[in-house]
Amino acid sequence: MSGELSPIDKAKYVAAKTAADLVEDGMRVGLGTGSTAAWLVRCLGEMVREDGLKIRGVPTSTRTAELAREVGIEVISLDEARWLDLTIDGADEFDAELNLIKGGGGALLQEKIVATASDQMAVIADAAKEVSALGHFPLPVEVVPFGWQTTQTLIEELLISMDVMGRKSSLRMTGQRPFITDEGNYIIDLHLGRIGDPRQMALVLNQMPGVVENGLFIDICDKVIIGYGDGRCEMRDINEGTVSETRLDFVEDDNLFSDI
Numbered sequence: 455m456s457g458e459l460s461p462i463d464k465a466k467y468v469a470a471k472t473a474a475d476l477v478e479d480g481m482r483v484g485l486g487t488g489s490t491a492a493w494l495v496r497c498l499g500e501m502v503r504e505d506g507l508k509i510r511g512v513p514t515s516t517r518t519a520e521l522a523r524e525v526g527i528e529v530i531s532l533d534e535a536r537w538l539d540l541t542i543d544g545a546d547e548f549d550a551e552l553n554l555i556k557g558g559g560g561a562l563l564q565e566k567i568v569a570t571a572s573d574q575m576a577v578i579a580d581a582a583k584e585v586s587a588l589g590h591f592p593l594p595v596e597v598v599p600f601g602w603q604t605t606q607t608l609i610e611e612l613l614i615s616m617d618v619m620g621r622k623s624s625l626r627m628t629g630q631r632p633f634i635t636d637e638g639n640y641i642i643d644l645h646l647g648r649i650g651d652p653r654q655m656a657l658v659l660n661q662m663p664g665v666v667e668n669g670l671f672i673d674i675c676d677k678v679i680i681g682y683g684d685g686r687c688e689m690r691d692i693n694e695g696t697v698s699e700t701r702l703d704f705v706e707d708d709n710l711f712s713d714i
């Protein structure tokens with residue numbers, strides 16, 4: 455293992471490892487994108503290689519697809535799977551109703567399609583992702599490159615008409631160039647501060663020509679698994695109204711951590 459993990463990475467690992475236990479033989483599993491989801495993919499890969507777990511994974515990005523193959527998970531497309539038993543993904547923010555902001559890693563479109571095509575969606579996160587109101591994290595909106603500046607202006611005018619705090623937006627960049635999503639689109643990040651009505655915001659954004667999808671996940675997530683650096687883990691299920699706590703004996707496994 456290359457060095458000690460930070461408390462935040464331990465928290466992400468604990469959430470991912472606990473969530474991996476939700477995965478059963480034969481399942482078709484949606485595999486999220488981001489650093490927390492990457493822990494999950496590594497954990498599942500270990501279960502496939504060492505315990506003979508048989509699953510098929512539908513990745514939500516090319517990054518996740520590469521990692522999944524690397525760790526030994528059978529990768530299939532969503533069209534091959536058609537429907538999934540479970541999707542496990544990270545989030546940038548979640549609120550008390552388990553509504554989410556996602557897309558910090560730029561994979562929101564595939565993530566939303568995959569999560570929506572699943573019986574269950576579980577979010578894995580560290581405690582810092584929990585908020586009383588969504589919007590502190592910039593809300594990603596995926597737009598087609600054609601006329602993107604016009605789309606950006608229309609979005610800003612819409613935000614002003616909705617009297618939303620912030621009202622600023624920025625094109626996501628990678629160095630000097632626009633960030634390009636797996637679907638060949640751009641991302642405009644909305645700096646809102648607080649979203650009073652996320653459901654309404656999600657609906658109106660998607661009505662705008664040029665907008666492909668936004669990063670608000672409303673009524674999609676079923677449970678959240680919150681990891682802590684000391685091995686504690688809290689699982690909240692919004693449908694069952696349950697909260698449970700577990701503790702993971704934290705053993706830093708050389709194989710699992712060798713690539714970080």
Ligand SMILES: O=C(CO)[C@H](O)[C@H](O)COP(=O)(O)O
Binds near residue numbers: 558561
């Ligand atoms: O939505 C996402 C990618 O599009 C990620 O799930 C989100 O950004 C959280 O990432 P991380 O686990 O690295 O904090």
